[in-house]
Amino acid sequence: MLAIQFDRFGGPEVLSPVELAAPVPGPGEVLLTVEAAGVNFADTHQADGSYLDASALPFVPGSEVVGRTPDGRRVLARVSRGYTEQVTAKESVLLDLPEDLDAAAALALMVQGLTAWHLLRSAARIRPGESVVVHSAAGGVGSLAVQLAREFGAGRVLAQVSTPAKERLVLGLGADAVTGYPLAEKADIILDAVGGELFDHALGSLASFGRLVTYGSAARTDFTPVDPALLGRLNASVVGFWLRPTLMLPGMVTGPLEELFDLAAAGRLRPVTGGSYPLAEARRAHEDLLARRTTGKLILTP
Template identity: 75%
Template sequence: MIAIRFDRFGGPEVLRPVELPAPRPQPGQTLITVEAAGVNFADTHQTDGSYLTADMLPHVPGSEVVGRTPDGRRVLARVSNGYAEQVLAADSALVDIPEDLPAAHALALLTQGLTAWHLLRTAARLVPGERVVVHSAAGGVGSLAVQLARRFGAARVLAQASTPDKRRLALELGADGIADYPLPEPADVVLDAVGGALFDQALDSLALSGRLVTYGNAARTPFTPLDPARLSRLNASVVGFWLRPTLKAPGAFAEPLRELLALTADGRLRPVTGPRYPLAQARRAHEDLLARRTTGKVTLHP
């Protein structure tokens, strides 16, 4: 089978197609023939070695797929080596999905949908009536977080995005306005995956008891050392978030995912689909993602 692998850490140029033996399932595992694999920004950190945990080399990246089981079920699955024609998934990490659900929509709801859900519910502990700012609001996580924040009762949702087209998309998805710093009024919750200067601007714009949730560093710049006095003056907090350990908690995976699938099925949640690439062009997918040329869910197709 064909898979995408990197043998050393680096930029998109280290990703290359290789021929590997088909994986063999062990007890408790299911073999999946991949229809589509999701691409996440975290995959670029895995590739360059800056991820929160280091992977052993060589490594096949990818954490999510839509595909078929040997008995014909169409499933959405969390996996470890998703950039491949066939993958293994733990039986507990499989969710059956309808035949008419586009693969890109399903994949948008897994890593990115669950991240958006837990950012608001688990990390920020959003309270109805609060003001929310979403950075990278046209991206996979941000586009869903804008919609979910409104559905979870936010009084006002402001979107930050890097281009006029992306800002227009965020407004179409339900954002009340565009976040330009300094904000006209402080924010109760800010969701930030960018870091760098944007993190500092957001921290200075928190309301009393506000929460700044950091879940990435797309800017790839060192964070400014944080003076606790900046937080004490507002009773504010900076909350770190990582999806992987979050999903180990009881009820953290299947129940939120079913809610996201139900919201999508009846049209109350709109996953934004981005470009699709042949599996062999994973390098180009990473290049476009890093250059911020993509919007919504990016997918690879064997």
């Protein structure tokens, strides 16, 4: 079967199509034929060796797929080694999908949706009326965070984007305005997956008792040291968030995911779907993602 693998670190150029033997399901597992595999920004960090959790080489990336079980069920599943034509998944994590639900939209709700939900609910602990600033607001997580902030009662939602086309997108999703720094007024919550200079600007823009939630380092710069005395003077906090260990905690998946799918079904949440790439062109998907040429959720199709 065809898979995408890397055996060294270095960025998109290390991704190569390879032929591997089909995996064999273990106890409690099922073999899935992949319809679409989700592409996440975290995958680019795995490829260049900067991910929070180092990967053993050789490595096949990919953490979620839409696929078919041997008996024909169409399902959404969290997996390992998802950039492939066939993959095993635990039977207990399968979520049945209707035939008319777009695969990219379902995959967006799985990883980007759960991330956005937990950024606002679990990490920032949003309260009605608070102002929210979303960095990278046209991306998979950001585009959902803009909508969920509004859904969760934010008083004002501001979006940070890089192009006029992305500005039009986020305003259409419900952002009140597009902003840069300095902000016109201090913010209660700022969601940042970039780090570097943008993190520094955000930290200085928090209102009293504000929360800066950091969940990535797309800038790939050294992490900014946070001075406890500065946090005291700001009367604010910095909160870190990583989805992977969150998914292992009781109650952190099923309830939030059900809410996300219900909101989407009701038309109150619109997953933004970006490009679809052939599985063999995973390298191009990573290149486009890193160059900020994309919006929303990217997928690979065998």
